[in-house]
Amino acid sequence: MQKVKPSLLRGFDQEYLPREQLQFDALVAIIRRNFERCGFLPLETPSAERREVLTSKGGAEKEIYALTRLAEADDDEAAAKGALRFDLTVPLARYVAMHERELAFPFRRYQIQRVWRGETPQARKGRFREFYQCDIDIIGRERLSTLAEAEIPSVIYSVFREMDIGEFRIRINNRKVLRGILESFRVPGDKAPEVLRWLDKHEKEERATILAGLRKEGVEAADALYDLIAAKGGLDAIARLPQNEALATGLEEAKQVIEAMRKFGVPDAAFAFDLGVVRGLDYYTGTIYETTLVQHPDVGSICSGGRYDDLASYFTDTRLPGVGISIGLTRLFAKLRDAGLLREPARTPAEVLVTAMDPKHLDRYIAIARSLREAGINTELYLEPAKLGKQLEYADRKGFRVALIAGETEFGKNVVQVKNLATKAAEECAPDRLVAHLKAVLQLKDS
Amino acid sequence: MQKVKPSLLRGFDQEYLPREQLQFDALVAIIRRNFERCGFLPLETPSAERREVLTSKGGAEKEIYALTRLAEADDDEAAAKGALRFDLTVPLARYVAMHERELAFPFRRYQIQRVWRGETPQARKGRFREFYQCDIDIIGRERLSTLAEAEIPSVIYSVFREMDIGEFRIRINNRKVLRGILESFRVPGDKAPEVLRWLDKHEKEERATILAGLRKEGVEAADALYDLIAAKGGLDAIARLPQNEALATGLEEAKQVIEAMRKFGVPDAAFAFDLGVVRGLDYYTGTIYETTLVQHPDVGSICSGGRYDDLASYFTDTRLPGVGISIGLTRLFAKLRDAGLLREPARTPAEVLVTAMDPKHLDRYIAIARSLREAGINTELYLEPAKLGKQLEYADRKGFRVALIAGETEFGKNVVQVKNLATKAAEECAPDRLVAHLKAVLQLKDS
Numbered sequence: 001m002q003k004v005k006p007s008l009l010r011g012f013d014q015e016y017l018p019r020e021q022l023q024f025d026a027l028v029a030i031i032r033r034n035f036e037r038c039g040f041l042p043l044e045t046p047s048a049e050r051r052e053v054l055t056s057k058g059g060a061e062k063e064i065y066a067l068t069r070l071a072e073a074d075d076d077e078a079a080a081k082g083a084l085r086f087d088l089t090v091p092l093a094r095y096v097a098m099h100e101r102e103l104a105f106p107f108r109r110y111q112i113q114r115v116w117r118g119e120t121p122q123a124r125k126g127r128f129r130e131f132y133q134c135d136i137d138i139i140g141r142e143r144l145s146t147l148a149e150a151e152i153p154s155v156i157y158s159v160f161r162e163m164d165i166g167e168f169r170i171r172i173n174n175r176k177v178l179r180g181i182l183e184s185f186r187v188p189g190d191k192a193p194e195v196l197r198w199l200d201k202h203e204k205e206e207r208a209t210i211l212a213g214l215r216k217e218g219v220e221a222a223d224a225l226y227d228l229i230a231a232k233g234g235l236d237a238i239a240r241l242p243q244n245e246a247l248a249t250g251l252e253e254a255k256q257v258i259e260a261m262r263k264f265g266v267p268d269a270a271f272a273f274d275l276g277v278v279r280g281l282d283y284y285t286g287t288i289y290e291t292t293l294v295q296h297p298d299v300g301s302i303c304s305g306g307r308y309d310d311l312a313s314y315f316t317d318t319r320l321p322g323v324g325i326s327i328g329l330t331r332l333f334a335k336l337r338d339a340g341l342l343r344e345p346a347r348t349p350a351e352v353l354v355t356a357m358d359p360k361h362l363d364r365y366i367a368i369a370r371s372l373r374e375a376g377i378n379t380e381l382y383l384e385p386a387k388l389g390k391q392l393e394y395a396d397r398k399g400f401r402v403a404l405i406a407g408e409t410e411f412g413k414n415v416v417q418v419k420n421l422a423t424k425a426a427e428e429c430a431p432d433r434l435v436a437h438l439k440a441v442l443q444l445k446d447s
Numbered sequence: 448m449q450k451v452k453p454s455l456l457r458g459f460d461q462e463y464l465p466r467e468q469l470q471f472d473a474l475v476a477i478i479r480r481n482f483e484r485c486g487f488l489p490l491e492t493p494s495a496e497r498r499e500v501l502t503s504k505g506g507a508e509k510e511i512y513a514l515t516r517l518a519e520a521d522d523d524e525a526a527a528k529g530a531l532r533f534d535l536t537v538p539l540a541r542y543v544a545m546h547e548r549e550l551a552f553p554f555r556r557y558q559i560q561r562v563w564r565g566e567t568p569q570a571r572k573g574r575f576r577e578f579y580q581c582d583i584d585i586i587g588r589e590r591l592s593t594l595a596e597a598e599i600p601s602v603i604y605s606v607f608r609e610m611d612i613g614e615f616r617i618r619i620n621n622r623k624v625l626r627g628i629l630e631s632f633r634v635p636g637d638k639a640p641e642v643l644r645w646l647d648k649h650e651k652e653e654r655a656t657i658l659a660g661l662r663k664e665g666v667e668a669a670d671a672l673y674d675l676i677a678a679k680g681g682l683d684a685i686a687r688l689p690q691n692e693a694l695a696t697g698l699e700e701a702k703q704v705i706e707a708m709r710k711f712g713v714p715d716a717a718f719a720f721d722l723g724v725v726r727g728l729d730y731y732t733g734t735i736y737e738t739t740l741v742q743h744p745d746v747g748s749i750c751s752g753g754r755y756d757d758l759a760s761y762f763t764d765t766r767l768p769g770v771g772i773s774i775g776l777t778r779l780f781a782k783l784r785d786a787g788l789l790r791e792p793a794r795t796p797a798e799v800l801v802t803a804m805d806p807k808h809l810d811r812y813i814a815i816a817r818s819l820r821e822a823g824i825n826t827e828l829y830l831e832p833a834k835l836g837k838q839l840e841y842a843d844r845k846g847f848r849v850a851l852i853a854g855e856t857e858f859g860k861n862v863v864q865v866k867n868l869a870t871k872a873a874e875e876c877a878p879d880r881l882v883a884h885l886k887a888v889l890q891l892k893d894s
Contacts, residue, residue, distance in 0.1 A: 004503045006544040006762040010524045012493040015542065017549055018556070021489045036796035037820050039827025041845075042468045046459040046577055047494070047561065051517065056451045064517040069565055070498065070530055071509045076565055077457045078576055083517055095462065097453040102464055104844035106831065109465070114494060118516055118523055129525055130493055140831065147809075147830040158820070263813045265821070315453040349483035362594075366710045373484050373605070374712075380486025383594040384553065384587065397551035398488075 011121030011129030014330050019399060024333055026345040027163060028112060031134050031327065034159045035110035038151070040136050043109040045091040047116075048082040053094050056314035057283075060086055063117045084116040088135045089311075089324065096139055097315035105141040106148070110134070112329075126299075126331035137324030139311055144321040146253060149287040149307050150260030152325050156291060156303055157266045159327070165341045167294035168302070170270060173277035174254045175284045175306070177238060180247025181275075185225050191217045193282040199229050200278040203300075232276035257287050285309040289325055299335045303327045351378040351442055353395040357388045357407045364411065368404065368431065375435040377444065395421055402441060404434075458568030458576030461777050466846060471780055473792040474610060475559060478581050478774065481606045482557040485598070487583050490556040492538040494563075495529040500541050503761035504730075507533055510564045531563040535582045536758075536771065543586055544762035552588040553595070557581070559776075573746075573778035584771030586758055591768040593700060596734040596754050597707030599772050603738060603750055604713045606774070612788045614741035615749070617717060620724035621701045622731045622753070624685060627694025628722075632672050638664050640729040646676050647725040650747075679723035704734050732756040736772055746782045750774045798825040798889055800842040804835045804854045811858065815851060815878065822882040824891065842868055849888060851881075 008015065016024055036042075048067055055061055066083040069076055085091050088111045096107060112134045121128050136155060138148040153170045160168045182192050198213035207226065214222035231237070235258075238251050254273060261271060279288045286307030293299050305325030312320050336342050354369045356362060369381040380400075382391045388405065395403045405417040405426070415428040418437065429437045438444075455462065463471055483489075495514055502508055513530040516523055532538050535558045543554060559581045568576050583602060585595045600617045607615045625643065634642050645660040654673065661669035678684070682705075685698050701720060708718060726735045733754030740746050752772030759767050783789050801816045803809060816828040827847075829838045835852065842850045852864040852873070862875040865884065876884045885891075 003763070004499050004761050006500065006541040006759075007497065008493060008545075009495055009497060009529045012495045012525050012529065015492055016490075017546065018488040018490070021491065024491075025489050037823070037825050039796055039800075039825060041465040041796055042472050043463075043465070044468065044471075045462055046455060047563075048456055048459045048577065050451075050454065050456060052451050053453065055517075062518045062520070065514045065526065066517045067512050067531075068515045070502075070511040070513045073509070073565055075567075078459050079512065079565070082456045082459065084514075094453040098455075099464065104841050108827065116494075118520055118526070120522075130495065138830075143831065145830045145832070151828070151830065260813070263810055263817075265817045312453075314451050316450070349486055349488055353486075363710055366707070370601075370710075370712045376484070378484050378486060380555065381598070383585075383592045383598065384590065385592070394551050 009129075011119075013121075013123075014128050014131065014334070020337070022345045022348050023337075023342045024329075026343070027329065027333060028134075030162045031159055031329070032110070032112065034155060034162065035134075035136055037158070038108075038155045040108045040110040040155075043092070043095065043111045044113055045085070045088075045095055045111070047114070048078055048084055049091060049094065050081055051083045052081075053315075054083050054085060054090055057090065060090075063119060065116045065118060086117050087115055088113060088133050088326070089137075092135070092137060092139075092324075093312035093320075094315055096320060097312040097318075100141075100316065100318060105139065106144060107139045108136070109139075110136045123334070126328075126334040128330055131328060131330035134327040134329050135305075135324060137311075137322050139320050139322040142319050142321075144323065146256055146286065146307075147260055148323045150257045151264055152305070152323050153261055153271060153289060154264035154266050156289075156325055156327075157270050160291070160303075161270075164343060165293065165336055166296075168270065169272055169292055169294055170266070170303075171272050171274040171277045171290045171292060172254070172257070173274055173288050174250040174257075175279075175286055175288060176246050176250030176253060177275070178250075178278065180244050180250055181225075181228065181241065183244050183246055184242045185219060185221055187217070187219055191219075195219060196278055196282075197280045199226070200280040202226065202230050202276065202278070229276055229278065232274050234273045234275075237275055253286060279304065279306055281306075283308045283310075287323070293339075296335070296339050296341075299339070302332045302335070347378075347442075347444075348399060348401075349378050350380065350398050350400045351402065352380070352438060353391070353398075353400040353403045354379060354381045355388060355391040355395070355403055355405050356382045356385075357391075357405060359385055361406070361411060364406070368416065368434070372435065372438065375439075377435070377438055377442070392419075392421075402438065456576075458566075460568075460570075461575050461578065461781070467784070469792045469795050470784075470789045471776075473790070474776065474780065475581075477609045478559065478606055478776070479557070481602060481609065482581075482583055484605070485555075485583075485602045487555045487557040487602075490539070490542065490558045491560055492532070492535075492542055492558070494561070495525055495531055496538060496541065497528055498530045499528075500762075501530050501532060501537055504537065507537075510566060512563045512565060533564045534562055535560060535580050535773070536584075539582070539584060539586075539771075540759035540767075541762060543767060544759040544765075547588075547763065547765060552586065553591065554586040555583070556586075557583045570781070573775075573781040575777055578775060578777035581774040581776050582771060584758075584769050586767050586769040589766050589768075591770065593703055593733065593754075594707055595770045597704045598711055599752070599770050600708055600718060600736060601711035601713050603736075603772055603774075604717055607738070607750075608717075611790060612740065612783055613743070615717065616719055616739055616741055617713070617750075618719050618721040618724045618737045618739065619701070619704070620721060620735050621697040621704075622726075622733055622735060623693050623697030623700060624722075625697075625725065627691050627697050628672075628675065628688065630691050630693055631689045632666060632668055634664075634666055638666075642666060643725055643729075644727045646673070647727040649673065649677050649723065649725070676723055676725065679721050681720045681722075684722055700733060726751065726753055728753075730755045730757075734770070740786075743782070743786050743788075746786070749779045749782070794825075794889075794891075795846060795848075796825050797827065797845050797847045798849065799827070799885060800838070800845075800847040800850045801826060801828045802835060802838040802842075802850055802852050803829045803832075804838075804852060806832055808853070808858060811853070815853075815863065815881070819882065819885065822886070824882070824885055824889065839866075839868075849885065
């Protein structure tokens with residue numbers, strides 16, 4: 001038979017071996033648990049949306065994947081008008097506008113789903129065409145307290161602390177501060193979005209490239225502006241600048257947010273005000289966030305977001321101010337793996353393997369496996385006739401923590417051998433004490 | 448500003464309000480927990496695969512969604528050669544063939560992901576174009592014990608029992624039995640796949656339609672064959688048939704599987720041998736499964752699958768026999784919701800709302816929320832300045848179980864009011880006993 005080569009599409013190639021998938025799932029579980037702990041409700045939206053919904057904000061067309069049918073088909077709206085979402089913010093805006101009357105505001109939602117972007121994939125940089133985003137947003141109706149801007153980083157702090165990925169820093173800045181700075185540099189309001197997009201690249205692009213970009217936008221003191229941003233100054237750097245109203249408002253807001261962040265439990269070592277945080281997106285209006293690994297600055301921002309004044313202006317007249325942040329999990333995972341920062345998952349589906357040494361006793365093996373499962377212990381029974389050595393080899397490959405072994409001798413003494421696969425030590429245990437014994441060995445809580 | 452109407456694409460429209468999403472997630476959690484309890488490892492594969500991989504088995508082209516770019520783009524392999532998966536079995540076959548040397552066999556994996564099919568959407572029948580499948584498979588290399596065919600339904604039994612969705616029945620049949628029956632009806636081997644596809648429709652299509660189909664395939668005693676299948680006979684019905692080798696082998700296999708199913712813990716009331724189970728797919732070779740809700744037969748099969756002899760013959764020469772089953776969760780959820788069979792989730796992200804009655808005490812409200820979160824209690828703090836009544840209305844709408852209320856009077860007495868939002872009863876509690884008190888009220892285990 002003519003074979004098809006089993007392989008993946010470039011950029012759609014983040015697929016893990018079982019052990020990696022367990023590590024990935026452990027990160028998802030941490031993210032989900034911390035999001036829920038802070039009262040965020042889960043949301044999932046369809047992968048494909050109307051093209052006009054996705055492109056409503058403009059600027060995203062060139063990265064969007066549209067749907068089509070492989071064979072011709074009549075009456076397929078998705079193929080005629082649909083495309084895959086490129087982020088989780090546009091679907092959130094569409095969802096909130098659609099369900100405005102059914103939602104309670106402030107609406108707090110989290111969303112952990114894949115998005116698709118036709119960027120040039122670069123595995124080394126962790127850039128893929130299909131990847132997970134993990135978003136939280138707090139959406140108010142007509143108004144939203146700046147307290148929300150302080151709570152968001154406290155959620156992120158608890159996530160990364162529990163992930164145990166080394167020292168990290170939530171770097172914050174404020175768009176009003178940046179507007180005030182642009183004002184003092186006499187950048188006209190309509191040039192501000194483009195100027196901010198250039199400044200946002202200061203960590204990735206050469207100084208000369210950015211300066212040329214700034215000058216093209218008509219910034220006269222491009223050098224001074226660049227140097228101010230690239231110096232990554234703190235609150236004190238703002239105080240030394242020529243003052244104006246936007247700057248004063250921004251500074252006041254930043255101070256309030258920082259004070260509240262501390263109350264929400266973010267320690268000073270885990271965050272910093274940083275003028276170098278700019279964010280490319282036009283629609284941020286207040287606090288903006290980026291998060292970096294202190295020991296691995298090359299990884300770039302692992303979690304970014306900010307405050308915006310109107311989420312869904314393209315869909316509804318209701319003003320929906322909000323604040324949100326997003327973890328690019330596929331990229332973060334690739335980077336943590338490359339940097340050796342992934343932990344072994346605390347509990348894997350592969351805890352206990354019941355070996356089947358002697359087919360004569362199959363019923364007893366099944367009964368043991370069943371009793372362990374009923375007690376909440378993740379248990380597999382080796383189903384194939386095979387030598388014990390082969391069964392134990394399988395246990396090692398799959399990463400079981402314990403193997404149970406019993407044959408004529410053991411059943412004659414009414415015991416089962418419990419073999420710890422890490423230490424290779426074996427001890428005997430009576431069948432009726434097995435559940436308690438294994439729970440102790442595996443450090444499981446009673447359920 | 449010109450608004451875009453926020454709406455969804457036909458068939459890509461299964462999106463839930465927060466309470467429904469919580470119910471959906473609760474089902475996913477049950478499925479995942481039971482799959483892991485039986486030693487299945489998690490797997491996720493990319494949404495898009497090479498078209499040649501997806502179409503390798505043939506027959507699926509007409510339902511497949513391909514990818515294209517909304518704007519023109521160079522060098523995009525996914526747009527040129529990619530399409531969305533229509534099931535989780537083909538990606539599994541591709542994955543196992545690709546990673547054969549890195550996997551331990553028997554390879555047990557579970558996969559809970561979305562698939563996309565260009566079928567005509569019918570919300571009433573629970574048929575959508577984007578939906579979740581939840582699959583488990585056990586894949587052997589070169590051989591696989593029939594015990595695996597008995598273990599699979601035991602996993603499914605534990606899933607549906609925990610879902611608490613009323614009486615259900617795992618109906619099994621055996622493809623060797625069906626082959627034996629076709630043989631006794633003198634159906635030539637090459638006609639068998641088409642004849643089985645017709646018989647598979649006996650619950651959905653008119654008798655006359657099926658009979659016409661069978662006759663077109665050259666079945667002489669079409670009436671007798673139809674009646675035999677439609678009568679849904681048990682093992683005893685097979686014994687009354689003219690015997691042949693395939694039938695005898697199939698019957699023996701079915702008896703073994705049934706005996707082992709009982710040992711794996713499936714009670715007799717939860718399963719039945721049923722000649723009416725046929726399954727349309729050609730590649731099944733042993734036990735086949737369908738699962739129905741006894742009180743809601745109109746819902747159709749909520750979980751189907753079977754034993755196959757070679758998973759990945761299109762990708763590798765290694766023979767990979769396996770057995771698998773799939774829950775169509777999006778459809779099941781729609782049906783359970785329509786039938787009123789969904790439970791309230793036991794624990795929601797919205798457990799405790801800390802109200803903020805008096806802005807003067809904001810720091811204390813933040814401190815309370817923080818201490819509850821640190822103790823593992825899902826807690827939200829009301830961040831907006833608003834009257835207490837409005838805050839409690841929000842708590843009711845979002846479905847919180849408890850609201851904490853405190854102002855000048857309470858803080859003066861060093862207590863907090865704990866209001867049970869279901870019973871409306873309120874009691875006072877000292878701040879330092881709050882965690883223990885709330886854990887008791889919410890019936891949370893210590894973590």
